[in-house]
Every structure is written in structure tokens, then in C-alpha cells.
Amino acid sequence: MPPSFLLRSRNVKSKTCATLDAAVDSIPDGARIMFGGFGGSGFPNNLIQALVRRGTKELTAISNNCGTRDGELSPLFKNGQIRHVIAAFPGPHSFAFQERYAAGEVTIELVPQGILCERMRAAAAGLLGFYTTVGVATEVAAGKEERVIHGQRCILEMPIHADFAFIKADKSDGLGNLTYRLAARNFNPIMAMAAAITIAEVEEVVPVGAIDPEVVVTPAIFVHRVVVAKGIHYV
Amino acid sequence: MSEKVRLTREQIAARAALELPDGAFVNLGWGIPNLIADHLPVGITVYFHSENGILGMGRRAKPGEEDLDLVDAMKVPVTLIPGASFFHQADAHLMTRGGHLDVAVLGAFQVSERGDLANWKVPGAKGAGAIGGAMDIAAGTKRVIVCMEHTTRDGQPKIVRECTYPLTCLACVDTIVTDLAVLDVTERGLLLRDLAPGWSAAEIQQLTGAPLNF
Numbered sequence: 001m002p003p004s005f006l007l008r009s010r011n012v013k014s015k016t017c018a019t020l021d022a023a024v025d026s027i028p029d030g031a032r033i034m035f036g037g038f039g040g041s042g043f044p045n046n047l048i049q050a051l052v053r054r055g056t057k058e059l060t061a062i063s064n065n066c067g068t069r070d071g072e073l074s075p076l077f078k079n080g081q082i083r084h085v086i087a088a089f090p091g092p093h094s095f096a097f098q099e100r101y102a103a104g105e106v107t108i109e110l111v112p113q114g115i116l117c118e119r120m121r122a123a124a125a126g127l128l129g130f131y132t133t134v135g136v137a138t139e140v141a142a143g144k145e146e147r148v149i150h151g152q153r154c155i156l157e158m159p160i161h162a163d164f165a166f167i168k169a170d171k172s173d174g175l176g177n178l179t180y181r182l183a184a185r186n187f188n189p190i191m192a193m194a195a196a197i198t199i200a201e202v203e204e205v206v207p208v209g210a211i212d213p214e215v216v217v218t219p220a221i222f223v224h225r226v227v228v229a230k231g232i233h234y235v
Numbered sequence: 236m237s238e239k240v241r242l243t244r245e246q247i248a249a250r251a252a253l254e255l256p257d258g259a260f261v262n263l264g265w266g267i268p269n270l271i272a273d274h275l276p277v278g279i280t281v282y283f284h285s286e287n288g289i290l291g292m293g294r295r296a297k298p299g300e301e302d303l304d305l306v307d308a309m310k311v312p313v314t315l316i317p318g319a320s321f322f323h324q325a326d327a328h329l330m331t332r333g334g335h336l337d338v339a340v341l342g343a344f345q346v347s348e349r350g351d352l353a354n355w356k357v358p359g360a361k362g363a364g365a366i367g368g369a370m371d372i373a374a375g376t377k378r379v380i381v382c383m384e385h386t387t388r389d390g391q392p393k394i395v396r397e398c399t400y401p402l403t404c405l406a407c408v409d410t411i412v413t414d415l416a417v418l419d420v421t422e423r424g425l426l427l428r429d430l431a432p433g434w435s436a437a438e439i440q441q442l443t444g445a446p447l448n449f
Contacts, residue, residue, distance in 0.1 A: 038287040038324065039310040041303055064324075066363075089367040101363050108363045113286060114328025114371030121325050134332060134374045138402045139356075140366070153405075182304040182321060186287045189323045217323075233303040 015176050016205055016226050020050035023199050023227040027056050027164060034120065034165040034191035035063040035073060042184035043072050044166040044201045046229035051166075052076060058083050062120070062162055064113065064187055066090040066097035071234025073097065082106060086160060088113035112140060115157055117190055123159035124193035131156055165195030168231060169218065172202040173209070176223030177216045184231075185217065192222040199225040239433030241385075241414040249274035250429075251340055251382050251412040255281050259337040260290065260330075262372055264354075265309060266342035267382040282318070284336055286368040288327045291319025308368070331368065332375035339376035341369065343383045343408075345398045348445035350408035350420035352381065353400035373404035385413035385442055392444030394418070394425070415439055424448055 017023040024047060027033070033051075037043030052075045059082045066087055067074030076082050077096035086109045090097055100106040111119070112134050122130055131154040135141050145156040167188040169178040178200060180188060192198045200223055242250065248270035255261055255275070262284045263269050272294065275281060283292040286308045293314040296302070301312035330336055345353040352373050356364045373379055386392055394411060411418045416439045417429035427436055427447045436449050 039306040039308065041287070041306055089365045090363050091365070098362055102361075110364055110366050112366050112370035113324070113368040114332050117323075117325035117328050132332070132374075134370050134404075136374075137405050138370065140370065180321075182302065183285070183287045183289050183306060184304040185321055186324045190325045235303065 015224065016174065020046050020201070020227055020229055021053060023047060023201075023225050024050045024054055024056075027051065027054065029056055030058045031056065031164055032060040032062065032162040034162045034187075034195050035061060036165070036167040036186065036188035036191050037072060038064050038186035039183070040068065040233055040235060041182075042168045042180070042186045042188055043232075043234070044168040044199075045071060045232040045234070046201050047166045047199060047227070048073065048076060052079055052081070055079070055081065057081050060084045060086070062086045062116075062160060062191075064088050064116070066094035066108075068093040068234050069095065071232070077106065080105065084108070086111060086116070088116050110140070115140075116160070117187070119157055119160040120190050120194040122157075123161045124190070127159060129156055129158045160194065162191070162195040163197065165191035165198040167192050167198060167200050169200050169202045171204050171206055171211060172200060172223070172226045173206050173211045173220075175208050176200070176220035176226055177211050178202070178218035178223060179211060179215055180217055189218045192218045197224045198222055199227070201227050201229045201231070203231060204228065240431065242431050243414075245270055245274065247382050247412055247414055250417065251380055252276060254380055254410060254412070255279065255338055258282070260284055260335070262286070262331065262336055262339040262376065264339070264341035264369065264372070268340035268342055269309060271340055271382075280316075282316075284327070284330060285313075286324065286327050286331070286372075288322045288324055289313075289315070289319065290322075290330075291316050293319075328368065328371045331372045334375050334377055336372075336376045338378045338380060339372045340380045340382055341373065343381045343393065344400045345393050345395055346381050346383075346408050346411055346420075347398050348394070348396055348420070348425050350379075350406045351398050352379070352403045352408050353398040354381075354403045356401040358400055369403050373407040378409045379407050380410045380412060381408050382412050385415040385439075390442075392442060395444035415442065418447070421448070
């Protein structure tokens with residue numbers, strides 16, 4: 001018996017947005033947004049461009065890197081929409097970010113890449129923090145509680161929450177179950193779990209039941225809006 | 236006695252490749268380590284790990300076969316070998332931090348005699364800096380090998396008593412492969428295990444900022 005009551009309560013029909021602009025139309029100034037992607041792959045570039053059109057300001061961006069030449073987060077930095085960024089690797093071609101950073105218009109918290117993942121996963125999992133040996137005695141440890149557990153120095157890391165996650169997946173069904181393509185998966189499933197509202201741009205939406213439950217990577221419970229757009233790679 | 240030369244970057248990579256056991260799960264960092272995949276000894280299979288969620292990377296993609304969703308951590312299109320798998324970035328770093336990888340080979344600005352690693356930032360550098368996955372990989376991998384030139388361009392030792400560059404991780408390096416020598420970090424200090432052709436232990440000691448055991 002399909003859970004029709006669940007379908008109603010989850011308001012499935014409204015999950016699929018007709019346009020990219022509709023998918024981002026409720027995002028307020030000051031929002032904290034996670035952006036998936038790594039190495040030019042798995043970036044929600046269509047959603048980012050929709051956010052540029054919307055002009056939302058004072059954003060905190062959480063992403064592995066800080067844009068590349070004309071793509072990924074760079075248009076948001078160019079447009080002065082991001083005030084603070086939490087990232088692991090701004091990247092050699094993050095010129096728009098570097099310019100804003102040098103001008104003092106953007107601040108950054110640099111986080112080791114795996115700790116960035118784990119802090120988001122802590123948020124997703126309802127954990128209030130964790131201790132790690134990563135970053136002990138480095139600049140990353142500044143201001144953090146340090147203690148010794150089982151003879152090892154470690155520091156306390158806190159969860160990273162977000163209001164929204166912009167992610168790139170390959171396929172979605174009508175319920176929001178997602179699959180990814182090759183290494184385009186990267187940060188996307190973690191961010192989908194960590195944010196209050198997850199918006200996925202996908203290549204294709206298929207009927208509910210058309211994705212084998214064995215291959216679903218992000219279960220629909222984590223996905224709130226889906227929009228179809230042809231993916232863009234910036235090399 | 237053979238002529239005294241410094242190994243090229245490719246030769247450093249080839250020497251480091253000899254340290255990788257058959258069947259190992261291995262992460263390669265930026266710089267010289269990234270050349271290692273092209274210098275594996277014949278008959279050795281290594282499952283290369285990438286932070287974006289790949290185990291079992293093969294050679295770089297040839298022109299025409301590139302897929303922009305199949306790239307390594309340096310954004311280079313790659314291929315897969317049989318037995319490869321995909322996973323998300325949190326699991327990729329669970330593998331690094333959790334001690335699941337057998338070996339990581341990283342570049343470095345400095346390594347101390349206790350195996351402290353400095354490889355993410357030059358002192359006084361402008362800009363925001365960039366950590367990437369280095370701190371997670373260095374902290375958790377079972378065996379960390381550093382590949383680098385033995386000295387800086389102006390002849391200063393990169394192997395030192397105390398790192399003066401910003402630290403990546405304390406006491407994480409197990410082996411250092413340079414253009415002059417192979418050294419192991421031991422409880423008794425640095426052990427000189429191998430020499431480039433034509434060099435003497437005394438000459439290596441002169442170019443090293445910490446005492447060596449032979």
C-alpha cells in the first residue's frame with residue numbers, strides 16, 4: 001500500500017519547481033547556504049546563477065572552495081552577495097573571492113576538508129560537537145577547547161548548520177530520492193543531510209518507483225525542492 | 236664512484252613508488268607525489284584514493300576520453316581500474332582520519348626530526364591560505380611518506396629540528412624521500428636508509444638541519 005497520507009503531508013507535488021528562479025525564491029538576505037561540488041564536478045551552477053539573479057545579500061557560504069574564474073561561487077562574490085565563507089580550499093582560480101577578501105569585504109573560516117564534512121554531518125546527525133586530533137597545534141586550533149583523550153591531544157569541533165543546501169544530483173524521482181554521477185557525488189549528500197532546506201538541481205526527474213531503492217544515495221527525507229537543469233562544468 | 240647528481244622530480248616519485256606495498260590503498264598529494272602513479276613498479280597494483288570519493292583511480296584520461304565528473308583531487312580527468320568504487324566526501328575523509336588508508340604520500344615545505352609536517356602555508360603569504368585535505372590525511376593515515384627536495388632553492392635544509400613554517404600536523408611523517416636520500420623518522424631520531432648515487436652520508440648530514448643516524 002503506497003503511503004498516500006505521507007505523500008500528502010510531504011506535499012510532494014510542490015517539491016518539483018517549474019523554474020530555477022522559483023527554486024530559490026524564498027531565500028532571504030543573511031541566509032547560510034551550503035554549496036556542493038569539488039574539482040569542477042557536482043556544482044549546482046544553475047541554482048547559483050538563479051541566486052545571482054535574485055540578488056540575495058549578506059550570505060554565509062559553506063563550500064569546499066571559493067569559486068573558479070567565472071564559475072561556481074565566483075559570480076556571487078563578484079556581485080558582492082557573500083559576506084562570510086567557510087571553506088577548506090579557496091582554490092587557485094578563486095579570483096573574485098581573493099579580491100573581496102583582500103578588500104576586507106569577505107571573511108573566511110578555513111577548515112580542514114574532512115573536518116568540514118564531519119562538522120556538517122554532526123549537524124545532520126543531531127550531535128553537538130566532537131573531538132579530533134586533526135588541527136592540533138596548528139592555526140586551526142586557535143580558540144578551540146583542547147583536551148587529552150586516551151593519551152592523544154585533540155580539539156573540540158562544533159557542528160555547521162545551514163538554512164539551505166544547494167546541491168547537484170543526477171536523477172531525482174518525484175519524491176526527491178537522489179542518485180549521483182561518478183565523483184560528482186562529493187559533498188552533495190552530506191550537505192543535503194545537514195541543511196534545513198535542501199534544493200537539488202538534477203538532470204532528470206523520473207516517476208516515483210523508477211529508481212531502484214538499492215541505488216538511492218540521498219533518501220527523499222533530506223530533499224525539499226527539485227529543479228531540472230542541464231548541468232554546467234567550469235574547467 | 237658514480238657521478239654525484241640530485242634526483243629529478245620523476246626520479247623522486249619513482250623511488251617513493253618502491254615504498255608502496257602491492258594491493259595498498261594510497262592517497263597522493265599535490266606536487267611530486269602526484270607523479271607516483273606513473274612510476275609504479277611492474278606487477279604492483281595500488282588502489283589510489285581521492286578525497287572527492289574515489290578508490291581505485293587508474294591512469295589519467297587520454298584526450299577524448301575525459302569525463303568532467305571523473306576527476307582527481309587536482310581536478311585532472313582520470314580513469315578507474317577494476318574494483319573501483321565511489322562514495323561521498325565524508326566517507327573519503329573517514330578513510331583518511333580513521334586510519335583506513337595504508338599510505339599517504341604528501342609534499343612538504345618542512346619536516347622536523349620528530350616527523351612534524353609543514354605543507355600548507357608559507358609564512359607571511361598573502362591571501363586566505365588553503366588547507367584542503369592535508370590535515371585530515373596527515374593526522375590519520377597509517378604511514379605518511381613525504382616527497383620533496385632535500386633543500387630549498389637557496390640551499391637551506393627542509394629537514395629541520397623544529398618547523399618554522401605553519402604546521403599541518405604533529406609527529407605524523409614516517410618516511411622522507413628526497414632528491415638525495417631516504418630517511419625514516421624513528422624514536423631515536425632520523426635514520427638515513429638510502430642515498431642517491433654518488434652521495435656520502437656525511438654530505439647528506441651537511442644538508443640536513445637535524446642529526447642523522449646511519
